Amino acid sequence: MTPAAIAVAIAVPLAGWRLYMRMRRLRTRQRLGARRPWVNVVLTAVLVMVLGLIASSSPPAMAGLGVGVVAGGGLGLHALRRTVFEATPAGLFYTPGSRAGVLLGLLLGARIAWRAAELARMDTAVLVAGFPGQLASPSTLAVLGALAGYTGAYAAGLIHRRRAS
Numbered sequence: 001m002t003p004a005a006i007a008v009a010i011a012v013p014l015a016g017w018r019l020y021m022r023m024r025r026l027r028t029r030q031r032l033g034a035r036r037p038w039v040n041v042v043l044t045a046v047l048v049m050v051l052g053l054i055a056s057s058s059p060p061a062m063a064g065l066g067v068g069v070v071a072g073g074g075l076g077l078h079a080l081r082r083t084v085f086e087a088t089p090a091g092l093f094y095t096p097g098s099r100a101g102v103l104l105g106l107l108l109g110a111r112i113a114w115r116a117a118e119l120a121r122m123d124t125a126v127l128v129a130g131f132p133g134q135l136a137s138p139s140t141l142a143v144l145g146a147l148a149g150y151t152g153a154y155a156a157g158l159i160h161r162r163r164a165s
Helices: 003-025 036-055 059-081 100-121 124-129 131-135 138-164
Strands: 084-088 091-095
Touching (some): 091 138
Antiparallel strands (some): 084 091
16 A cells, blocks of 8 residues: 555544534524634635645636635525524523535535545656646635634634624
């Protein structure tokens, strides 16, 4: 077994487990804290900037990232309209009402699995030399951009809702 195949054999189950845990949390009632939405907005902005730097040498990759961020932002706003907010004596809670976040997470999981299968077939020397090009794929950046746009728009909406109540 090659080192790349071993890495994939370890990384795919870990990524699958993390995605499952994330998806489970996206469908349950949650306390609307003061810090978590801000952390999401800041980290999402940093992620988009880093991905933009990686893709800056490839116009198709930048286009994929841009389309993904815009589409994800629209999905985030749609999900926000379907979210149920509850003000209780224990605090402010929300229940995400849209399956858009779950679908984007599954799409990301499928894209990671596809890329992992591609990487497992590559020779280690080719893999190391071509890694930046692997990340700058327009379709990969579109999926990452959609998830970032969704997360950023949804978190910004949660901040707005918290301030309004």
